[in-house]
Amino acid sequence: MTAIHKLMNVALPPLSLILLSIFMLPFLFFKLLISVKRLVWIENMARKVVLITGAASGIGEQVAYEYARRGAFLSLVDIRKDNLVAVADKARSLGSPDVTIIGADVSKVQDSKRFVDETVNYFGRLDHLVNNAGIATISKVEDWHDVCETKPVIDINFWGTVYSTFYAIPHLKNSKGRIIVIASTCGWFPLPRLSTYNACKAAVINYFETLRIELGWTVGITIATPGLIKTNLALKVIDEEPSLGIIPMGSAFECGKAIVKSACRGDMYVTDPSWVKVLFPWKVLFPELVDWASRLLFRLSANNSRKKGNLNLSINSQNKAE
């Protein structure tokens, strides 16, 4: 190791602690000023154009209604186009002046290019892109039947987000618009049996942090990290991993509202329910403790599932015997 690295290894940790304690108070004051400014300055979405992927249900559907209440034009995209019809009708009744629906698979490059082009051709501009479409599969890595089994999760949750963003950037630069990306608390706090899902969400967070630096002030980026929200996706996950049912679920309505409010205020991040945020410093400051607690909880939940499995087996064999 060269002398400069040796010196930095010894000097930087205490120096950094001193700087942290000096900057903490002025930084908190600066953040307070910024939040006051954001309370006053809220982007007016009336007659602006918003494209939302995965808008047929859950968080995406509620985000659509919240933008509709603010008078935005909507382009709703989902792989289940039929389910978008009712969402579009409700969005119009809530105040959106016009809504277009597009059936598309975000994991296909050509589909992503098509729905961005169709939106801009129809409305003439694009102001907000909401990357929301997503899926989750739940299984222990050792239980996979095939090493590529969870590839669709990456194709939809990560690449689906990257494709639509790539084609939307030129239009968002013209309108000085905003990208909203629905990541997850799992991107920070990995939950067991959701390895690929956790990895995608962490990748999405890092991808958009990088893009934010590259785009500078031309296009804003809001990264949403929802906790557990009561939607089809979450109910499916809990159905397969009942131990996660102990986590209190937030409502899709509140989550959609919080996301749009933060996007219109120009926030960099939004977490809903907001209590989830208290977990983040624990992960940064005490990673070993978080890792130890997670392993313990996973082991306890695995034992419970095994006991339930044994109980079911014995009930089944009793039934058979009868």
Ligand code: NAD
């Ligand atoms: P949801 O299943 O209700 O909604 C997902 C939507 O995406 C559906 O309408 C589905 O048809 C659509 N979709 C799926 N694959 C698609 C594809 N290839 N192309 C186009 N559309 C597709 O679930 P949700 O919970 O509302 O999920 C929305 C987003 O929120 C996801 O990215 C999810 O990872 C994220 N999220 C959810 C939770 C939660 O607890 N529900 C927590 C954190 C993050």
